[in-house]
Amino acid sequence: MQLEKKIIEQHNDGLISGHQKKFDYSAGSVANINNVLAKLAAFQIAIPSWALGTGGTRFGRFSGGGEPRSLEDKMEDIGLLHALNRSSGAISLHIPWDIPKDVQAIKALAAQYDLKFDAVNSNTFQDQPGQQHSYKFGSLQHVDKAVRQQAIDHNIEVIRHGEALGSDSLTVWLADGSCFPGQLNFRKAFQNTLDSLQQIYKALPANWKMFVEYKAFEPNFYSITVGDWGQSLLYATKLGPQAYTLVDLGHHLPNANIEQIVSLLLMEGKLGGFHFNDSKYGDDDLTTGSIKPYQLFLIFNELVDGMDAKGMDHATGLGWMIDASHNVKDPLEDLLQSVEAIMIAYAQALTVDREALNKAQANNDVVACQEILQEAFRTDVRPLVAEARLRAGGALAPVALFRELKVREQLINERGQKTVATGL
Amino acid sequence: MQLEKKIIEQHNDGLISGHQKKFDYSAGSVANINNVLAKLAAFQIAIPSWALGTGGTRFGRFSGGGEPRSLEDKMEDIGLLHALNRSSGAISLHIPWDIPKDVQAIKALAAQYDLKFDAVNSNTFQDQPGQQHSYKFGSLQHVDKAVRQQAIDHNIEVIRHGEALGSDSLTVWLADGSCFPGQLNFRKAFQNTLDSLQQIYKALPANWKMFVEYKAFEPNFYSITVGDWGQSLLYATKLGPQAYTLVDLGHHLPNANIEQIVSLLLMEGKLGGFHFNDSKYGDDDLTTGSIKPYQLFLIFNELVDGMDAKGMDHATGLGWMIDASHNVKDPLEDLLQSVEAIMIAYAQALTVDREALNKAQANNDVVACQEILQEAFRTDVRPLVAEARLRAGGALAPVALFRELKVREQLINERGQKTVATGL
Amino acid sequence: MQLEKKIIEQHNDGLISGHQKKFDYSAGSVANINNVLAKLAAFQIAIPSWALGTGGTRFGRFSGGGEPRSLEDKMEDIGLLHALNRSSGAISLHIPWDIPKDVQAIKALAAQYDLKFDAVNSNTFQDQPGQQHSYKFGSLQHVDKAVRQQAIDHNIEVIRHGEALGSDSLTVWLADGSCFPGQLNFRKAFQNTLDSLQQIYKALPANWKMFVEYKAFEPNFYSITVGDWGQSLLYATKLGPQAYTLVDLGHHLPNANIEQIVSLLLMEGKLGGFHFNDSKYGDDDLTTGSIKPYQLFLIFNELVDGMDAKGMDHATGLGWMIDASHNVKDPLEDLLQSVEAIMIAYAQALTVDREALNKAQANNDVVACQEILQEAFRTDVRPLVAEARLRAGGALAPVALFRELKVREQLINERGQKTVATGL
Amino acid sequence: MQLEKKIIEQHNDGLISGHQKKFDYSAGSVANINNVLAKLAAFQIAIPSWALGTGGTRFGRFSGGGEPRSLEDKMEDIGLLHALNRSSGAISLHIPWDIPKDVQAIKALAAQYDLKFDAVNSNTFQDQPGQQHSYKFGSLQHVDKAVRQQAIDHNIEVIRHGEALGSDSLTVWLADGSCFPGQLNFRKAFQNTLDSLQQIYKALPANWKMFVEYKAFEPNFYSITVGDWGQSLLYATKLGPQAYTLVDLGHHLPNANIEQIVSLLLMEGKLGGFHFNDSKYGDDDLTTGSIKPYQLFLIFNELVDGMDAKGMDHATGLGWMIDASHNVKDPLEDLLQSVEAIMIAYAQALTVDREALNKAQANNDVVACQEILQEAFRTDVRPLVAEARLRAGGALAPVALFRELKVREQLINERGQKTVATGL
Secondary structure, eight states, rough: OOOOOOHHHHHHHHHHHHHHHHHHHHHOOOTHHHHHHHHHOOOOOOOEEEGGGEEEEEEEOOOOOOOSSSHHHHOOOOOOOHHHHEEEEEEEEEEETTTHHHHHHHHHHHHHHTTTEEEEEEOOOOOOOTTTTTTTOTTTTSSHHHHHHHHHHHHHHHHHHHHTTTOOEEEOOOOOOOOOOOSSHHHHHHHHHHHHHHHHHHHHTTEEEEEEEOOOOSSSSSSSSSSHHHHHHHHHHHHTTEEEEEEEETTTTTOOOOOHHHHHHHHHTOEEEEOOOOOOOOOOOBBBTSSSSHHHHHHHHHHHHHHHHTTHHHHSSSSSEEOOOOOOSSSHHHHHHHHHHHHHHHHHHTOOOOOHHHHHTTOHHHHHHHHHHHHHHHHOOOOOOOOHHTTTTOOHHHHHHHHHHHHHHHHHHHHSOOOOOOTT | OOOOHHHHHHHHHHHHHHHHHHHHHHTTTTTHHHHHHHHHHHHBBEEGGGGGGHHHHTTTTOSSSOOSSSSHHHHHHHHHHHHHHHHOOEEEBTTTOOSSOOOHHHHHHHHHHHHHHOEEEEOOSSSSTTTTSTTTSSSTTOHHHHHHHHHHHHHHHHHHHHHHHTOOHHHHHHHOEEESTTTTHHHHHHHHHHHHHHHHHHSOOOOOOEEEOOOOOSSSSSETOSSHHHHHHHHHHHHOTTTEEEEETTTTTTTHHHHHHHHHHHTTTTTEEEEEEBOOSSOOOBBBTSSSSHEEEEEEEHHHHHHHHOOOOHHHEEEEEEEEOBSSSSSHHHHHHHHHHHHHHHHHTTTTHHHHHHHHHTOOOHHHHHHHHHHHHSSSSHHHHHHHHHHHHOOSSHHHHHHHTTTHHHHHHHHHHOOTTTTT | OOOHHHHHHHHHHHHHHHHHHHHHHHHHHHHHHHHHHHHHHHHHEEEGGGGGGEEETTTTEESSSOOSHHHHHHHHHHHHHHHHHOOOOOOEETTTTOOOOOHHHHHHHHHHTTTTEEEEEOOOSSSSSSSSSOOOOOTTTTTSSSHHHHHHHHHHHHHHHHHTTTOOEEEEEOEESSSTTTSSSSSHHHHHHHHHHHHHHHSSSSTTTEEEOOOSSSSSSSSETTSSSHHHHHHHHHOOOOEEEETTTSSOOOOHHHHHHHHHHHHHOOOEEEOOOBBSSSSOOOOTEEEETHHHHHHHHHHHHHHHHOOOOOOSSSSSEEEOBBBBSSHHHHHHHHHHHHHHHHHHHHHHHHHHHHHHHTTTOHHHHHHHHHHHHHSSSSSHHHHHHHHOOOSHHHHHHHHHHHHHHHHHHHHSOOOOOOTO | OOOHHHHHHHHHHHHHHHHHHHHHHHHHHOHHEEEEHHHHHOOOOBBGGGGGGOETTTTTEEEOOSSOSHHHHHHHHHHHHHHHSSOOOEEEETTTTOOSOOHHHHHHHHHHHHEOOOOEEEEOOOOOTOOOSOOOOOOOTOSSOOOOHOOOOOOHHHHHHHHTTTEEEEOOOOOOHHHHHOOHHHHHHHHHHHHHHHHHTTSSSOOEEEEEESSSSSSSSEEETTOHHHHHHHHHHHOOOOEEEEEEETOOOTTOOOOHHHHHHHTTTTTEEEEOOBBBBSOOOTTSSSOOHHHHHHHHHHHHHHHHHHHHOOOHEEEEEEOOOSSSHHHHHHHHHHHHHHHHHHHHHHSSSHHHHHHHHHHTOOOHHHHHHHHHHSSSHHHHHHHHHHHHOOOOOOOHHHHTTTTTHHHHHHSSSSOTTOOO
């Protein structure tokens, strides 16, 4: 199903007067309101192809109905999201789950839904049927050159698929690591991984970026070979100017100050992209903004400040993607909630009084510094986000409209009650 | 395959002189050596039926060969372990994965392998094919009475299976909880869970114990309805004298002092049993003793001290079970390593100079307190454990013999390369 | 100095029209606005006497000027805060730092500043000059009965001081614990502590409460004898109906779900009071709401729900106190920020649509549950808090007025640049 | 007091036959025993001058008697330790606490006690009496150039003191950071810190090293400007070849894999030195090896492997120092326990069968990898450490001899019951 403009307009008509009042009130206190609205409108968050079905844990998975059965279905789902919120205009493909059979048809479909192809993702954390070598003991780090070569080849193949579709970046997340002390020689694992990444780097088109993602633990539980931002930065620096660090909010040790990491990576010119989600314990992959919304704001505060300092375009300077697992919610509703939370945090960061903040910092006026950030965070910026969405043709209340239209029921009718998304 | 006594004897013959020298040296410094050996020999650690196949994570699973295809195969595997180390003489069944088709045949098989039936485990964290109600939003905590009733009935059925086999305890581990703030009313979830547990409690035979296991997080990532020892103790106290808390080493928040929890639960007469494993980050389910062996010793130190204070029999006073996931090792070798680590920690705890420790504590002589514990921990007690095993008819070097005999290769021949244990 | 009403009125006059517009906008979406305002006005947060000077760490302390030199100065400071925000109308005394020399004069001073005497606090974590026995190895847990008796006597003396002033609760926070494995027999430490608490409990006036505070670690770094809510609840239950658990937000292991703990303690009728602060790593004692404002809201959400379920009066049902350390901010400004953050979280919790939430929970509509909580949290309730303050005679912008009036400069003139508050 | 050789010899005479039996047994299983003993003998761990008095926390300090009153007293204490264990032949000075008044006399005293001068430490985390600018808001990171200059000058002065004494390295530990979101511009704080460090770096003598220590948190509780190894490595790399990272075991987030960090820093040629202690929660500064002895062994396992890979001399290749706080033990006994634990871990690491480990790693034989490490860790190597000490002229049982000789009582007689070490 594809949402007709008229449906969205009818929905908005019913809400417009209430919205207008709120927007007028909110806009009154924002200095550069049109600038803010323009930035909000330009900001697009990619949806990963694996996030459209119900996720699970090692203990089980409770699937929902109407889940996408194919790449085409996944694009249809993201098309729906983007029609509703006008902020999800990109898809991040995972290979081999999403290899297009007909590239031209897929590109046409993307154009129809107004979607771009964001970073492509390789998978060397699972064995695929018929695969020659197993990744049980790692992929790019493996002690056996043949296994490494297989993983290198796979990554290069992923680049080729991405090129065909018009993507311009590769995200490499490695589960490589160890479960027990002594299992790995850390230095050899690092060197093998670096050598492998260098082979892949060589295959990058000139306009491409490579994102080296780090993670503190899971699925290996003693060491991870790209385990923190320091290690990722080491790899990215040794690889060259097209290599960058990718930050996933859930991939840190308890209590890590992620906003500081983000700031320093930006300073070094080595922040490449973001995976949004939220978590309380580990890589919980919960809805963005559902657990620590202030942290999300503080991260965006550093992003805006750091990108502005370098003159980077907010929308295109970094790769923005959700990376979550939807275990107990409808995946599409969940994604709408995540995107909304991201837009709110971004809007709050845009409205921070930076001049006053710089001055307070220069005076070590800690009380004022806190007041300035809290002023932005405590202000209700939802009307700004809604207005930007409205102007871009989206719905004033995406989740509500999704429910009114009984989208899930229609998808179940189309696709069936018991479907499983590829890759889950 | 079943190991013949002769094979073990031959193995031991080749190692006996080396062992004897080490044992003589080690025994020389142990006051009550025969008492220690007797306790070590009596100590049996149950193997859970799900631990015999290769485990995995939500990201994937890399299976090994020759895994058990049935309850009978699982018992054969544990029989092998027990023949090798004489400390694994019990099996903990998981229902519905291990429902015996022929109870008498299974009991005969157990007798043949010298195995007892330890605690039986229910499963309400997954939906089984054909199940009427889903546990997606919990089981014993569920807002819908019909779902709770289904879960209650299942637990009672598990008790009945256990009774038939001669088990005398039920372990209830609940994944129940929530992934997002607001999802649950905590008080109602507690009350529903308590009511459900009370229904199950009523169905307990008079000589049975119910173990209420707690866990800090996973697979729910915001709250768990039996989330820590305090909550488990609340349930167990409200339920009555047959209800106890079960401690799984991996089910705590970072940095928790588990040995103190163990000590207090023992003091309250409410410690019921133990799930052994090890972890660095969360419920990593690694080989026991592979990450924090000193913590394992400190826990046994409290167990020995606390059980002695109550006059409890070490071997039968609590339920002892391994609960681990074998992702990168041969599950049987892994279990041999876990049992060995447990026996070592137990032997170290048995040889602590308690009189001296009590005196040092009474004098606040912290330096001496530490010296006394470290003396026990730094001493190489492996010869004591080996001697106890030898006297009980086990192998001096279980892992080595397992490899010499090419047990895994034989199991693959028997069962095939691609088998998957039920429940995995 | 004492703030004249006229000064506050002048301040408010200048801000009233802006405020009125905001309040009208905000109040429009609140169903029972007068009820909410009345509850906000009634809510008073006690200020501890030790929070009025600059705090520090073991590495050092950087004092500010004009700090209170006496109990009278401390009351003057809290009087200033209360005049500004009308929500700080109570003082929590720490003995022996704040023993009044002239009880009647102190009571008169309290009346003058409109302050009540909240919970009194004992101190057995330091040795006072001339003290017979040292608390180096604990107080109520100590292996030596004479030390325990000294600590018991001190606590009873604290009760007597509290009685004289009109307080009705005693907070017992114990640093007791151990720094090294083996140092303590956990069971004996528990029993000694329980016995000591029972002696103190017997000395409680009939209308008094005893708050047993727990803490995960620091200043002992291996075990704490009242280490978590489960232990505190054990003590409180064994002590009797006048004993309660006190929750300090910073006294938990990483990632603890504090709101669930709060909910269950309320359910058990054993939650006694609260120490507010915020933290990222440990007991950081930062300004309340400065790090995890959503968690603060979630806690208040449970408090409101749980107290309402029991028909408890919000303002008087529990003890509310700030417990923070002001290392880099002016302590008075810092306290104004903390109180504001608490009032905001309370106001958000009061405006949660509980009927809708109950319904969504009953339907396992997790998306809606989240939307309902986020609706309350994302709404800007500051105008409600300000209106309640205005109606009670407080300042619309307390921090700003504090600065305009150059309060700190005046205090420095009065008290001097280099003063040190007693107890710091 | 200075221990006469004869006293140690008498002590050893009484224990020699028991020791000899144990050593013979232990040495039998070590291939290159003389090599191991030589390495153990050469290994010296510096004692910091601040570790000789009783430490404390922000909550209080319970001092002991006979604490050193001067630099001379501190050197006397370390001389005693070194006489007992022959492994503490270096002192690490802290400026301004330990500025020598007479350099030649101090050097002569060091020669008399056989002590070297290890890294000198600056202090910009406290304000000293009479200091012009305060470090309340940082030192090398400060927004005010004048404050930075003062801190730079102080560090250079520390280098000059170190030069005079024959030290060859400077340890820079910075408390710089922030307590609240917004307080700092992270990038400016980094740049200011880097600029300041560059000024200090320029003042380094050609043969000197600069150690840039990192710490996750405390005494700042939101961000630390040299907060993790990644940041420290960034600074050290930008500074140049004389700058290195220093690892303190207690300065990490929960669950960090420190041994992997150590391995990678060694690989990069940027590991400079070590601060030994142990911890359960944060920077608890407990006795080394008292909480996580297996982690200590795993770290030494990486150190030995990584230093051997680079051909580095174990004894001189890195700076080795204890950095602990002795709150509840006699500081000298505590230090003897720490040094013993370090020597044990080192000895275990030296006896790992590296050839077998490399082979098992190459085969992904995870079971064998674990067995090999556990074989080394479970073996009782204390007789090897004692033998090395014996041959070097130390005591077989240092703590026991310290007590027999009533050293503390003598120090109290000399120095008095109530002394406070400078810097505490």
